[in-house]
Amino acid sequence: GQNIDQPTEMTATEGAIVQINCTYQTSGFNGLFWYQQHAGEAPTFLSYNVLDGLEEKGRFSSFLSRSKGYSYLLLKELQMKDSASYLCAVNNGATNKLIFGTGTLLAVQP
């Protein structure tokens, strides 16, 4: 079957660093995506990894290990506006559809 696991909730402090983990088991693999979703809004694209390693984009970085079925999203210099749900999604390679995890709700505190 297809399974994507993320922690349900996390709390971090403004200015700190937080790492959100995602593990996946899918029938195939053609890339892993991270999306950010603020309350009451649509998901928006953050990052994409298809090869092993770290992709950095400003304050956000995403890491992938295909052999371990593992990814993480790293957020640095946290700001209050980073409080949101972070969704991990995998393209299983058979088609161009994405399989989403249930998301990690991040609360950034002062």
Next chain:
Amino acid sequence: DAGVIQSPRHEVTEMGQEVTLRCKPISGHNSLFWYRQTMMRGLELLIYFNNNVPIDDSGMPEDRFSAKMPNASFSTLKIQPSEPRDSAVYFCASSSPGSGGGSSYEQYFGPGTRLTVT
């Protein structure tokens, strides 16, 4: 670009009524996806189209749900008859291979339709 457009943004209806949700994908995108999001089950794919043809409807919960894409710029998701358990936010997303800064199959989401069935 205006992005993915959905209407209505909010819909409140009584059990048993027909509900039609509408979506206009981003121009040039050839794939369109309908999702449902609830607190309990998260974001679930209902159906997706490629070049206006339904490719995978395995996520459609039951026969009460149907979706069409008569042309490249318009799609509908219909629920008939609606039930209280259909209450959720319904998102439409579109994508095209290679769109979005070189990342394959990045999906762009519309603002969603919040459906409440009483």
